[in-house]
Every structure is written in C-alpha cells, then in structure tokens.
Amino acid sequence: MTKPIGGAGLRGQSAGETALCTVGKSGSGLTYRGYDVAELAEKVTFEEVAYLLLKGELPNEAQLIAYRTKLKSMRGLPQALKTVLEQIPADAHPMDVMRTGCSMLGNLETEADFAEQGEKTDRLLAAFPSIICYWYRYSHDGVRIHTETEDEQIGAHFLHLLHDKAPSELHAKVMDVSLILYAEHEFNASTFTARVCASTLSDLHSCVTGAIGSLRGPLHGGANEAAMELIQDMKDEADAVATLKQKLANKDKIMGFGHAIYRESDPRNVVIKGWSEKLAAEYGDDRLYKVSVACETLMWEEKKLFCNADFFHASTYHYMGIPTKLFTPIFVCSRLTGWAAHVFEQRANNRIIRPSADYTGPEPRTVTALQER
Numbered sequence: 001m002t003k004p005i006g007g008a009g010l011r012g013q014s015a016g017e018t019a020l021c022t023v024g025k026s027g028s029g030l031t032y033r034g035y036d037v038a039e040l041a042e043k044v045t046f047e048e049v050a051y052l053l054l055k056g057e058l059p060n061e062a063q064l065i066a067y068r069t070k071l072k073s074m075r076g077l078p079q080a081l082k083t084v085l086e087q088i089p090a091d092a093h094p095m096d097v098m099r100t101g102c103s104m105l106g107n108l109e110t111e112a113d114f115a116e117q118g119e120k121t122d123r124l125l126a127a128f129p130s131i132i133c134y135w136y137r138y139s140h141d142g143v144r145i146h147t148e149t150e151d152e153q154i155g156a157h158f159l160h161l162l163h164d165k166a167p168s169e170l171h172a173k174v175m176d177v178s179l180i181l182y183a184e185h186e187f188n189a190s191t192f193t194a195r196v197c198a199s200t201l202s203d204l205h206s207c208v209t210g211a212i213g214s215l216r217g218p219l220h221g222g223a224n225e226a227a228m229e230l231i232q233d234m235k236d237e238a239d240a241v242a243t244l245k246q247k248l249a250n251k252d253k254i255m256g257f258g259h260a261i262y263r264e265s266d267p268r269n270v271v272i273k274g275w276s277e278k279l280a281a282e283y284g285d286d287r288l289y290k291v292s293v294a295c296e297t298l299m300w301e302e303k304k305l306f307c308n309a310d311f312f313h314a315s316t317y318h319y320m321g322i323p324t325k326l327f328t329p330i331f332v333c334s335r336l337t338g339w340a341a342h343v344f345e346q347r348a349n350n351r352i353i354r355p356s357a358d359y360t361g362p363e364p365r366t367v368t369a370l371q372e373r
C-alpha cells in the first residue's frame, strides 16, 4: 500500500532544498553528496565521509592525513567541562550528558562568528567521544581518563576510551562502518531541528544541542537502545516470535522497525546486519543475532515492516561490549557531521523557517471578569 502524501508530521512535503543527501531516491536508496552509502561503507572511512559532508568533496590522501591529525589534536577537554561532567550522576541519561556537554562547550568555546563554523564543528567531532567516555568512566568506574589516544580513527578512539585498551581490527572496522551509516539522512527530525535553529541565525552549539534533544526520543535515534531492550531477554527464535506476536496483538510499536520515508527496506540495514553476523561468530554466541533475524522475518510476514538502521545496531554494539545506554550517544558522534553540514547549508541560503498552522481552537470571544469565571 502506498502511503498518502501530506497530512500529519509534514509527511511527503518538501521543507527546503539540500545538496547533501537523498533518501529513497536512487542507488541503494541513500546517497551522501551523490555517493551511495553502501559504497562509502565499503571503500572509505568515517573521517573521509565527515570531510565529504562538511567540506564538499572526498579528501585526497594528504588532506585526509592532515584532517585526521587535526581531529586527533582536538580530543582534550577543558577542566571546566570535566568539572561539569563530574557533577552528572551515574544514572543520568547519557543523551542528557551529550546535550549538557555540547552546551557547556558552547559556553567555553563560543562560536563568535559564522566564519568559525568549520573549526567549531571539527572540535565537536573530536570532543564528543571524549565527553561521553569521560563522564561514563568517571561516574561508573570512578576514574578520570585521559581523553587523548593515538588512534587515527574516531570509532577506534571511542572504543579505546570506553574499554581502556585499543580495539581489535574487526571492532575498529565495525565502529567505523557504523559511524558512516549514521552520518547523514536528509530532513530527519533531529536535522530539521538543527536547521530550524540555524534559520534564526543562532550559534552552532545551540543547533547541535537542540538536535541532540530530538535524536534522544525512541521514535528516532533512541530506537537502537529500545531495540536492545526488546531483544536482550529473548531466549531463542521461538521466543522472539511469541514475544513479537504478543506485542503486535497489544498494538505496541516495535522499536527498530519501520521508517517515515523508506517503504520496503532501509539500505543501512543490510550493511550493519552483515557486520552483526560476523561479530556474532567472533563473540561465540549468536543468540542475539538469531533472535534479531527471527524478529525481522516475523515483522515482514505479519506487518510488512522492515528493520531500519537501528535494529541490527543493537546486537552489533552489544557484541563489541558497548553498554546499551551509550548506543544513542554514538549516533550523536556520527550525525553531528550531517547536522553541521545542514547548518552550513541553511546559513548559506537562509530564510527563517516559520510555517503556518491550521487553527482548531475556539471562535473569537471576550474575557469574563475574574470574579465571574
């Protein structure tokens, strides 16, 4: 069945132009500046994708080396930010930590002029893994970590800070692919939030802080954590089927399935699913992978709903020893590139975003005096 255009949620309506990304239009269904995401995930690294989105083209070798060196040099956190992170309790939601971390950095290293937007974005790109891991390791393990590592790549750097040791080649590769898959997705809710904020000529940190808030919800980025909570207790494939049937009978939303734009599949799923299978073999226990596949089959048979980017990310991250509550912050570390590129694009051709509303309230009336109400 084709979905009606228009209606609630601005679905099917164009809200502006972008040269950054197409969703559901060509190739596997997702392109970044004309490159198919599946090809990018196979042939390049996340830092190249970040460069592509933020600067317009893939870097040559010298540009990539310089970019990686620069990002590596920006991983340290100011003491004032560390002090703030140390105040945040262990049971805080890590997305709230990201939001506060971004906002605090905006106070300490404010974007004074739009000419600084590229520098400020690179700084956030380098600092986000440090922010989440500094807070996590301090609040959970009681240690103040050094946030600088020699890892060339952001994904490996994140795993290194989290686990206090450099990751295996396989885990570094999977993290890198994951960051590529999550980097950009046209006018999704969090990116649109960033663009609305940018359209008021606000600063970059405000745009990104708002976007983090939008990504946090379970209907958007928070779905990867919700998917993990769904599958973690499933004992086997039969249990997965029974659990989902019951949830569907209860009319529950199944997190990690469905999409606002894609109709039959999310092109990121096949890529991350493949890596989840490889990790399951390495891990030596494929229960989570198998129950995930059983969920995928059942959801298609029963509801014609398919896995979105988030579903197989749950097992993938779990196999790499990442705590569930850090899943969505990883999404932030990646999507920052898309958000910032959209902010740059909005600023380059700006008009304040201010749609109209259809009024459904009372007819005009006069105020009754307080004593008479």
Ligand SMILES: CC(=O)SCCNC(=O)CCNC(=O)[C@H](O)C(C)(C)COP(=O)(O)OP(=O)(O)OC[C@H]1O[C@@H](n2cnc3c(N)ncnc32)[C@H](O)[C@@H]1OP(=O)(O)O
Binding pocket: 003, 218, 219, 220, 221, 223, 252, 253, 254, 255, 256, 257, 258, 259, 260, 261, 305, 308, 309, 310
């Ligand atoms: C990286 C990302 O952000 S990807 C998205 C992550 N979010 C999730 O995984 C949350 C679960 N999925 C959903 O809630 C939705 O599919 C969304 C929010 C992604 C898209 O929402 P919409 O565009 O409104 O969905 P859509 O119009 O395709 O829904 C059609 C029908 O399928 C149902 N449906 C859609 N997704 C699901 C789901 N995951 N589980 C159960 N039913 C669903 C809807 O309730 C709707 O039924 P209705 O017409 O009886 O109300």
Ligand SMILES: O=C([O-])CC(=O)C(=O)O
Binding pocket: 182, 184, 185, 187, 188, 189, 220, 260, 261, 308, 309
């Ligand atoms: O496009 C959307 O609505 C949600 C999504 O998949 C993303 O932001 O990656």
